Amino acid sequence: MKAIVAVDQAWAIGREGRLLCPISADLKRFKELTLGHPVILGRKTLSTFPGGRPLPGRRNLILSRSPGFRVEGAEVFADQETLLAAAPDDSVVIGGESIYRALLDFCDTVYVTKILRTFPADAWFPDLDAAPDWSVAGTEPPLEEKDVAFQYVTYARTAPPRGRD
Template sequence: MYAIVAVDENWGIGRDGDQLVYLSEDLKRFKALTMGHAVILGRKTLATFPGGRPLPKRRNLILSRNKAFCCEGAEVFSSLEDLCAAAPEDAFVIGGGSVYQALLEKCDTVYVTKIQAAFPADTFFPNLDRLPEWYVSEEGEMLEQDGIRYHYVTYRRR
């Protein structure tokens, strides 16, 4: 299983149920990496998508504590065990915070967009630089959009 996430300098990923910043090249990279794969997300993350609809050309696996929740074009799971049993090995965990926390231990690769800025955040991703089981396997060049500098870092589990 993989995870993909954009973090600020403090490993913040969101505030008030939304991403901290939208970077067009990062969104294109997200689409390129996840296209054709299953994506695993929480109900609140789904609500941030255009029209609250599942991502096209991907199998959308949604984790929700609300057993009555349903979503056309997606598979909804109320238990982590059932979701994991249904998820293929090459699925991407795409958020939000509680879904990342629940599934990080099942991931062997994390694609991180590191944003060189600090934003007010209320949701965070674990700081992989401080976790001995993770190491940087690839690091991309510095990019910039609208004065925001960022780069891509791939972490792998030891």
């Protein structure tokens, strides 16, 4: 599995259920990297999508502890084990914080958009720069959009990800 995330310099990812700084170029990249692949997300992340509807062109796998939660056009799983059994290897974890933390050990690649500033936040992604099992596999030159500088960095796991048996 893979993950995709946008973080600030403190590895923050959101505040009050919203992205820190929506960047149109990053949203386009997100679509390019996830279209045609299953996406794994939580119920709260789904609620931030337009109309609270699943992303089109992708199989939406939702992990939710809310009993009886259902959504048309998506598959809902009550526990991590059942979700992992149903998730193909090309799945992409797309958030939020608790989903990233639960599934990062099963990922071999993380596509990170680093926003080159900090924001007030209440949700974070694990700091891959400080994680011994992760290393930078590639970086792209910094970009800027509407006075916001950012950079795409790809991380690769240096130890094998956890098995999904």
